[in-house]
Amino acid sequence: MNSLLKFSIKQKHREHLKKRKEKIFKGNIVQCSICNSEYREFGPFGNTKRKNSKCHNCGSLERHRLIWKYIQDKELINKPLRLLHFAPEKVFYDIFSESSQIDYFPCDLHPDIYNYNGNIPVRKADITKIPFEDDYFDFILCNHVLEHIPNDALAMSELYRVMKPNGLGIFQVPIDYDREKTYEDFSITSPKARLKAFGRRDHVRWYGQDYKERLTNAGFEVTEDDFIDSFSTEEQFKYGFDCTEKIYLCRK
Numbered sequence: 001m002n003s004l005l006k007f008s009i010k011q012k013h014r015e016h017l018k019k020r021k022e023k024i025f026k027g028n029i030v031q032c033s034i035c036n037s038e039y040r041e042f043g044p045f046g047n048t049k050r051k052n053s054k055c056h057n058c059g060s061l062e063r064h065r066l067i068w069k070y071i072q073d074k075e076l077i078n079k080p081l082r083l084l085h086f087a088p089e090k091v092f093y094d095i096f097s098e099s100s101q102i103d104y105f106p107c108d109l110h111p112d113i114y115n116y117n118g119n120i121p122v123r124k125a126d127i128t129k130i131p132f133e134d135d136y137f138d139f140i141l142c143n144h145v146l147e148h149i150p151n152d153a154l155a156m157s158e159l160y161r162v163m164k165p166n167g168l169g170i171f172q173v174p175i176d177y178d179r180e181k182t183y184e185d186f187s188i189t190s191p192k193a194r195l196k197a198f199g200r201r202d203h204v205r206w207y208g209q210d211y212k213e214r215l216t217n218a219g220f221e222v223t224e225d226d227f228i229d230s231f232s233t234e235e236q237f238k239y240g241f242d243c244t245e246k247i248y249l250c251r252k
């Protein structure tokens with residue numbers, strides 16, 4: 001079977017599944033802050049199949065919906081800007097690549113894994129050696145990437161280097177707020193042992209309360225924003241947010 005035919009069958013299957021889910025979850029209890037779709041609840045997602053997580057239409061998760069609400073609320077990208085996006089999630093790729101005022105650079109160490117249909121290709125980039133000049137980007141989005149990078153201090157210093165003075169970045173990672181200090185142990189290398197130690201097969205650490213300090217050490221002025229608290233418990237549920245998530249807004 002040729003690959004085009006395979007792709008078209010997959011696409012049809014995906015559309016069929018999406019329609020079925022939209023029917024099953026029909027309702028107006030929750031609302032996606034990105035695509036505005038309303039449902040009885042969001043779909044389950046993750047290792048633990050956590051409930052009320054994934055949007056049936058755009059595929060957004062809790063963290064995407066909160067970041068987007070934050071970006072909109074604070075008007076962070078409401079002007080022409082050059083935007084670097086690491087490990088580009090489809091839901092944001094679609095928005096940024098279609099915006100006429102965003103000069104968009106989606107990047108990943110493994111660009112081949114992305115088969116987005118947009119007109120901007122995902123470029124190959126190592127976050128510890130970012131292939132752009134100093135002071136190049138107005139805005140950087142790097143969402144759930146640093147927990148995969150052994151030398152995260154180097155990655156942070158590279159993010160700092162390529163950001164323009166007064167530029168901004170949102171750098172989210174999973175954080176265990178019960179830990180005062182970030183836990184990492186580079187002798188743990190097998191996927192199975194990493195799963196046990198760090199919660200995922202491809203994570204190399206558990207960040208703790210000192211995450212802000214690690215970003216500050218790279219040079220950033222960091223706002224650890226409890227933006228989530230500006231929503232009532234009912235609103236947090238309605239938008240399917242994670243009530244423990246803080247936004248890490250970094251300025252150079």
Ligand SMILES: [Zn+2]
Binds near residue numbers: 035037056
């Ligand atoms: Zn959505």
